[in-house]
Amino acid sequence: MTSINLTISEFIQSFRSDFLDAFFLFITQFGDETVFLIVGAVLYWTFDKKFAYRFIMFFLYGAVFNGSLKFLTNTPRPYVEHPESIQLIGEGSLGTSLPSGHAQNSTTMALVLSEKHRQVGKWFTTFLTVMVILVMLSRLYLGEHYLSDVIFGSAIAYSFYQLIRYIQAKPFASTYVQYLPLILLLPIAILTNDKNVFLASASIFGFSLGYPLERRYIGFKEKTKRPIAIIKLVVGLGIALAIRVGLKAVFEMGLYSIDFEINPTLGDQMLDFLRYFLIAIWMTLGAPLVFKTFFQPQR
Helix, strand or coil: CHHHHHHHHHHHHCCCCHHHHHHHHHHHHHHCHHHHHHHHHHHHHHCCHHHHHHHHHHHHHHHHHHHHHHHHHCCCCHHHHCCCCCCCCCCCCCCCCCCCHHHHHHHHHHHHHHHHHHHHCCHHHHHHHHHHHHHHHHHHHCCCCCHHHHHHHHHHHHHHHHHHHHHHCCCCHHHHHHHCCHHHHHHHHHHHCCHHHHHHHHHHHHHHHHHHHHHHHCCCCCCCCHHHHHHHHHHHHHHHHHHHHHHHHHHCCCCCCCCCCCCCCHHHHHHHHHHHHHHHHHHHHHHHHHHHHHHCCCC
């Protein structure tokens, strides 16, 4: 299998050009966590917060599962294992190769978003399928993953999606499926020492706390006129970015270790945990309170 993987990667990279480099560097972003969370914010603040919560939690728990599997498999990326024949295009990702997080993320996004295909149109599912294929192909072209990595990542996303749908159909799902896994998140994050697992776990805690509190005590209305929706997104995403970047800058002034980007300590991970927990609280509680106060007509 290793020789087949390498042969396929070499073949795909044989078509390299400046145009394809730029194209696949752009396409691969559709499997990135930033795009996923932006889409989640748009859905949560302007479309349907219940559906958005489902969408975001699928991604976050999938990220924990992906990081855990990477910890267990611990396989090198193609450009690391075969630097003589596979070239890294772009900045590159940290961590190991199997399974592909981008393939898993894009497949998860397509599966959950396709639940709304009747409201968008028949073309929507086709578009999402094409995007998944292109993201998977981008990971091979950029030298980040083997074919087996992206197939495994996509298969995990599909299996996880179907498993959760099956469990949610059971009577006990509302209590146990939503809250029981929270007990395992921090131990898994500490065991794997994976940055993405810490960030996803922090976000899960934040959303699990903020979402029910917002529904009970704030109750903002998602849908509004387009100009107001745009203002909400600019304000909401702007402050979320300020929390993400601003707190990181503060922590870099002496709280982070010297080598926190490449070799983070537990203290570094917990600081990032706090950073993303606060972003999730802002998205679920802070922003909705601001939106209701300033943009929602009072009766």
